[in-house]
Amino acid sequence: MEFDVRLFAKLEESSKNYEKSMDKLRRKQIGSYFTSLELTVKMMDELISEMSKEEIENIYKMRFLEPCVGTGNFVFAYILGCVKLGLTSEQVKELINNIYVCDINEEAIAIYRDNLTFFALEFFGIALSDDYYRSHIGGGLLFNVGDSKIRFISLKDVFGEEIAERRFDIVATNPPYKNLKAEHTHYIDENEKNNDKSKYYQISELAQKHFQYSTTGTLNLYKLFVEEIIENYLTDNGKCSLLIPSSILSDKTCSRLRNRMLFNYKIISIKTMGEDSSYVDAQQALCAILLKKGQSTDFINISKDYDKNPENTTNIHVDDLTNSNCENAIVVLTESEYRVLEAVNKFPKLKDITCIKNLRGELDLSIDKNYITSVESPYRLIRGRNIGLFQINRQNSFDYVSEDFIKKSPKGRYVKVHRIACQQIANQSKKKRVIFSYIKPNTVLGNSCNFIVVNENNLDIDLDWLIGVLNSSLINWLFKLTSSNNHINNYELDALPLPIYSKNKNEIRQLVKKYIEVGASEILDEIEELVCQAYEISSIDTTSGNIDANSGNYDKSIILKFYNEIKYILPNTQLSTIASLLEGNISIEEIIIQCGYSLTSFEEKVLTNLYNKYLDIKSNRVLNHTLFKLSDLDLEMIKPIPQGGNWKNIPQETISKSKRLERIKETGGRTTLYGRIDYKKPSYTITTYFNRPGNGTYVHPIHNRVITVREAARFQSFNDDYYFCGNKNQQLKQVGNAVPVLLAYQIAKNILGKTGCSRSLDLFCGAGGMTAGFKAGGINSILSTDIEESACMTLKVNNPEIPILCGDITNPLTKSQIVQTALENEADIICGGPPCQGFSMAGFRQVDDPRNQLFRDFADIVSKVKPKIIVFENVEGLLTFQNGETYRNIIQLFSELGYNANGRTLFAHHFGVPQKRKRVILICTRKDLSFSPDELFPEPPTISEELQITAYDTISDLENIGFGHEAVYKNIAISKYVQLLRDQISHIDYFTSISQAIFNDMADIHFKATQLRLF
Known part of the structure; x- marks a missing residue:
């Protein structure tokens, strides 16, 4: 169409002229970059193509927002795309x-206004009034860094x-790529830098209140x-196209x-x-993401190097795209590269191989600089610049480290x-980012x-x-897939x-x-070929993707875990x-x-x-x-009970x-x-x-x-495996009967940190x-011991490294x-929770009182082992049973055995x-030690009711x-808590997320849907 050509020419000219006129330093300070009309047209055409027939018919009624409009290329690309559908002038x-x-940049807004006025009048005879622009154009959203007083907009x-x-x-936009950090190179005037630094601090404080998912690390406007x-901008079924x-x-x-976004x-x-794309004037690798609300991600249409190969696309399931070991990094590849990635990811990860220790260099080049000397010593210092392929780069000079550092370093043994x-x-x-060198003994590595x-x-x-494996091109390729900065x-x-099975x-x-x-x-080429064979792929050409058909169809790291336990x-x-x-090729x-093993029953x-x-x-x-x-009656009873309800919600006819x-x-139960x-x-x-x-x-x-056994186990915080x-x-x-695992974890973590005690006897x-x-x-x-064989079996199956004694503690041979x-x-620790229902000091000394037998044997073992710490758990009623006499007698008994003791009621939630x-x-500490029971109780993380x-x-x-056997995990969003139970995040990450209030808040959305669906 004629107006396409004329409009394109005008828009490109005005956009490029303004881009050239803008001060480069100013552009960096506000994160302003301009997107080519060619790319925005492609993005808007795709967005429109994803609409349903009904949406297409009513597209002119849809509300559209460009929150960072610049000179308006996304808007004009959207209008062009809609006009191609045959809209009338009224539509x-x-x-x-x-x-x-909206936009913070008033000069760019003025150009957008001129261009829109020209377009509407020239091609459709629509005269846009000042009232239209007053109601349809806004200033900067979120934070206006140009304002003297920072506020959330x-x-x-x-x-x-x-x-x-x-x-x-x-919503369609190319938001500003602006780190909210006052970098020295972006300023000529020191006062201006300090002024921005103060503003960024204010923005950070406000961002923590308004945002949940985008405030980790250095703040960046695009993430916000x-x-x-x-x-907050999209409707429940809205679509957005983002260039970020x-x-x-x-x-x-x-x-x-x-x-x-994924889940x-x-x-x-x-x-x-x-980074060299002609679509955007920025030295920044970019991605265009098309997203829709109201559904979860299953398949994603992937285009790698879209600016160079727009036709090279593949449709990939989200499971094959993401890497949970790298925080669900999304890996964008060609179809053949995905096949390579799928094959190699079936092997165990380095972290799962217990004989391998992966650590940072032991000497901090800043904090420990006083230990570094140019005078030759037995300990040579290696820095990152000294690392070469297989061997240390000897072209660089070496420093040395004094022996005092080796003695004080916790990693000195390495x-x-x-x-x-x-x-x-x-x-x-x-090109080659992962390079390993041999390091000889008596060498200190810098951080x-x-x-x-x-x-x-x-x-x-x-x-x-x-x-040989880690220096391969394949490993280098794998690393670069998810590395997003200069660090390794x-x-x-x-x-x-x-490939540990090779x-x-x-x-x-x-x-x-x-x-x-x-x-x-040529020897390196031979190594590369052997490494590929070990991974069961045909070559190191990651574009070929020819995979050995016998590579298996499940994660091979499971084999290593099974081996480590069996x-x-x-x-x-x-x-x-x-x-x-x-x-399945051999039986037990x-x-x-x-x-020739001889195993017990x-x-x-x-x-x-x-x-x-x-x-x-x-x-x-x-x-x-x-x-x-x-039973049928049980089902009749529970059907009318709502969430949070109880027997009071059961109809009288059922009662x-x-x-x-x-x-x-x-009786009012x-x-x-x-x-x-x-x-x-x-x-x-x-x-x-x-x-x-x-x-x-x-x-x-x-x-x-x-609830099922697994659901109950989750409430008890047992891992899913x-x-x-x-x-x-x-x-x-x-x-x-179990103590919640996470409650025990907090107790143990505090005891270990305060006392260093790390060996327990579990009764x-x-x-x-x-x-x-x-x-x-x-x-x-x-050693862990219990009289119940099935319980001992469960403990041993899940902790095969722990010696188990299944027997009666009252038996003299077992106790011995x-x-x-x-x-x-x-x-140095004894843990246990024997029953105490009949306990009194008099009863304890009466051998014929059967109610106290188990506690008596527990105390007897304590008296003979004399551990530093006793951790004794029991039901809440212990503190008040017999008006507190039972508890006081227990404290007195442990005192006679040489222990200070204190008990508290801990709330698992x-x-x-x-x-x-x-x-x-109840925690007891030996009286000859410097720490007291009060110090060893854990403080709960800061968790509000909400x-x-x-x-x-x-x-x-x-x-x-x-x-049963039909219970198979689905690929759906899971909370931080379930991520912990499925070993996808660490305990440290989990409790950090609690203290920072970073929970997966899908409950807010899905809970409402659940209520509407069922009650």
């Missing part, structure tokens, strides 16, 4: 009347309450705009915002463009051993290096093989997969040694044998016969359960998602069918009976009877059933709630064995557990899956 008039724009502030509440059907657009830095796809500081919205397409090291900083523009140590192992892993972080190295390790070793001697490039039962079994077992019986049961556990994990099943059948219900109504869990709150206490709706609050929030053995009744007892261990929590907190059990093991292993469970924790972990955070992802 174009309504279309323009539904377009709103909302849509309501700019366009009024009516427009803000209606929101917009379409993205969050505000998708959260590619760092959002992989940068760790963008992970919260990225996860929000709470539908990303339709991603197009990436390199100085004495062989290592390999890489640079900690390697410019993104470098500009990362290093790796390999401990003795049965996996046939050594430094010679490892350096340890967590990024941890995420690299390693059969060509010796060949790689020999070639590595040969290369060190000869240095011929080796405690079958210590001499090879990794290849374990792989064959899990892949055959392994036992071949290896208990060990055979552990081995079988461990095998079944990993078969389920391999199939992506939810462990122990076991359904309990209810009359149950004598128990009639008694409850007559507890309001937790026949309770339905409320998705908005933590659960009530999980007991050993959660299979019965009448015994507590165990009815599922939205389904007419009680914690496998419960035994029949249903045994599993009920194991879960219901009455049950399924291992206290044991698992202490283990996560850094305290290891030297416990004491002997504790003394031999220098246990104060410690990140989604359960309002109370436990009495930010407690809810039932929705805990079990909502399991609400629509099957049970």
